[in-house]
Amino acid sequence: MNRFRQFMYGRYGLDTLSQYLVYLALILTLVGTITRFNILINLSYIPLVFSLYRMLSKNISKRTQENNKFMAVKSAYQHKFHQFKDKINGSKTYRYFNCPSCKQKIRIPKGKGKICITCPKCRTEFIKRT
Numbered sequence: 001m002n003r004f005r006q007f008m009y010g011r012y013g014l015d016t017l018s019q020y021l022v023y024l025a026l027i028l029t030l031v032g033t034i035t036r037f038n039i040l041i042n043l044s045y046i047p048l049v050f051s052l053y054r055m056l057s058k059n060i061s062k063r064t065q066e067n068n069k070f071m072a073v074k075s076a077y078q079h080k081f082h083q084f085k086d087k088i089n090g091s092k093t094y095r096y097f098n099c100p101s102c103k104q105k106i107r108i109p110k111g112k113g114k115i116c117i118t119c120p121k122c123r124t125e126f127i128k129r130t
């Protein structure tokens with residue numbers, strides 16, 4: 001254990017991007033095994049080797065930059081996914097409109113009839129049926 005610790009000293013180690021690369025390799029291997037597409041199993045070595053390279057790398061600032069970029073992309077997709085999930089969950093009780101002037105998305109409860117909606121962002125008023 002001490003030798004391993006010594007070996008890893010000054011190296012980048014595991015981060016979220018490397019973790020996801022390992023998951024990707026595992027998924028590729030699994031799908032390749034189930035579907036018998038051997039090319040997927042061979043392709044799974046790419047993220048695995050890249051992940052190992054990142055973990056053993058001594059260029060910590062570069063690896064941190066890569067991980068930060070990955071985290072930014074990941075959180076953007078997570079945000080979009082949550083918005084989509086909220087829209088599906090709320091589609092029975094809410095209607096969604098876009099403001100005609102600033103395109104801001106506005107959520108209005110259903111079943112209120114024809115109402116005047118005021119955009120919370122630009123204060124434009126427009127009439128819609130909910």
Ligand SMILES: [Zn+2]
Nearest residue numbers: 099102119122
């Ligand atoms: Zn607006």
